[in-house]
Amino acid sequence: MNKLRNLSLQVKISSIYIVTNLLVVMVNIFLIIGINSMSGRLDMVYQGNRHLNNFSDAVEALQSSMTDYLNVKTSASLENYYRSETLCRNMAADLNEEVTGRSFDRMERNIRHMSEHYLEEVAQTVEAKRGRNVEKYRFHYENATRMYGYIDTYISNLNMEQFRSNSERYSELQQRFRLFEAVSVIAIVLVMCSNVWIIISFVGAVIRPMKKLAGQADEVAKGNFAIELLPVESQDEVGVVTGAFNSMVVSIGRYVERIRESMEAERALKERELLMEGHLKDARLKYLQAQINPHFLFNTLNAGAQLSMMEGADRTYEYIQKVAQFYRYNMKKSEETVTVAEEVEMVDSYIYILNVRFAGDIHYEKHIDESLLSVEMPGMILQPIVENCVNHGIREMGDRGVICLSLYEKEGMVCISVKDNGVGMSEETIGKVLSGTYREEDMAAGGNGVGMDNVISRMKLFTGNENVMTIKSGGEGKGTEVCLFLTKFMEEKTEVEHEPL
């Protein structure tokens, strides 16, 4: 069966036509055989009558030749007589001799015997004529003629009987012929129907995969690659094309998918960049709002510092210098990637300023792992956190406020911790701050305008991680600890990520 399926299209289609034609030819051969046998039989129907008529003619010829000889006694008539006599004798010998149940046979038998009798009488007549025995030949002639009459009647009767029976037989044959005709028509119609059926279903079976293939090709042309793959039913041309089509659809689908995915990755990267840029712009805007004061302050502070140096007030000079440094850093570094060392320095300056301002109320502790100072991070991160600690945590505590800054490595991550012993935060507030929904008037509080949400966003964008900050608090009055997490090898990663841009 599989071998059949794997035949080529040409062989398949050709064999369908050959098979159907063979069927038709076979049916026709049988019909021809049937018709031949029937017409042969029809020919035979009246053969008995023909034989009988021939015999009748022979007897008649004998009678007339005998009469002729008796009349004229020529050698020609004698010759005629002998010829007829031989013919008649031979034909009589062919007649039936058996006594059977059939009346034909018995009549034929009687005719045969009478003919023998008749031939004898005729022979005696001719013999007597030759011997010129007038009385004798007349006697035998009369006998022969009477016998001839009987034979004639018998033959006529038999002929009639046979004809009647043959006619019946003929009509019977004709009926059979009709029957055969009907059967033939049925056979031909059946064969035709089955041929049509065979052709339709075979061709259909051959064409079906092609149709399916066309349908699938149409789908693909419309851009739908998620089609069901066609089963390869045979190894003919259609099968080969189907296989090729399937492979084509699979590889095109694969390439499309690959292109789509790489485009998606690119798009995600761009989106991140745009987001980061957006946040920076947002931060920058806020700084710009606050920059009017720092610039003016910076210049005036510088003038103040020079004045105090000229007057020899060293502590004043140092103070003003630190304040100026703080604002400069604010101005410059907020938009750049900075090192942890710079950020720590910034925090130092900020605490110094505050301590001068509040007469050394804030106790500042540092636990720094020096090896981690070169790690990069976004600018203006630590200062806002420390500012929050001071403003919200320990402002009201007087000289008991402690701020502890730690830099250490934990589980492969660089951790910067800012801890205070202030009023602490509720879990609810911590949740709000981390999710970025906590709002307050930064500017009104005297901050530099950079909120915690901005800090968190920038940290997330920079590291590419979601988990960049944790806030822990023991509850009301038990202090707060803010931890930032940086990747140790951020330096290399950022290089890779920024490369395609």
Added chain:
Amino acid sequence: MIHTTKIEEPKDNIIEENKQAPKRNFSGLTLLPIVLSVVCVLFTVMMAGYVLWFYQGGYQEETAGGTYDRYYIMITQEGKSAFWQSVYQGAYERALEENVYVDWLGSEQMQGYSVEEQMEIAIASGVDGIIVTAGESETLRELIDRAAESAIPVVTLYGDSTQSARCSFVGVGAYNLGREYGRQALKIMKERLTDVTERPIRVTLLVNSYANSLDQNIIYSGIQETIEQERGEAAVEISLQAVDDTNAFSVEESVRDIFLGDSVPDILICLNELNTTCAYQAVVDYNKVGAVSILGQYTSDTILNAIDRNVIYATVNIDTPQMGGFCIDALQEYHDLGYTSQYFTADISLISRENVDEYLRREEPESDE
């Protein structure tokens, strides 16, 4: 680069699935045309076989039947009458038992030929035996002798040719038959004709002019003797009326002539079926029912019904199948032994109003045949 390696994996799976696909089985739709074509071819072959067989078989049927050992011919003057058909049937059935075939020439093929001509045909046909209703004619005697010379035994049936070389005669006891007719005639006289005194009672015996055989004479004398002995005071005139049976249809005319004459008989005695039926019809047609009493022969439906209606007084029934059977027996015996009994006498019985019902009942199923 990471993405591409992920996509690579399903590719092999899909191609694997493709390779599996061709193992799908043939569906019914694909098999149906093949089955249909096979059926079609088988049908064609069967049809062809049927046609050929039909013809061979039909041809065989025609040449049926075995052969018979002997072939006899029965020749009668009248064809087609129920009497002779019954005789032939008896002969035919008896013959089949002996594997002999009897043809009745008078029946169909040779109508129009006289008994003598039929005899000649039978002799020329070289049959094994001839059964013939003879009479005492000279030509027939010569023909019977000629048949005997040709070693063809001849049995005379019903009418004898006493002087011929026939091997046997099958008939009825003619004298007894005559006495029976006489007794019935006397019965009629006592029952119906007591008031006829001014003239003699007319009793007429219809005799066939052709078959003017001795038998008829014997019957006549039987009747005559019986009536003479027992008529008492009554005057009875017994006459013979010849019926012309030489031509077809002449019998009927002859019988009617009797009723057109001056002296219509009181009692009409018929010696065969045809005469009886003709006489019965004539009595009815000429309105002589009651005036003419018929004594008939044979038991056809018509005759039995006529007895039932009291038109025919009585009929003598000859056991016809027995008569036919005797003919065959005689010929077989002659062939086997070289001699046979000279006379075979068939049984006779009388049917009148008293016992006609019994026969009518018996005839009914037979009349269907």
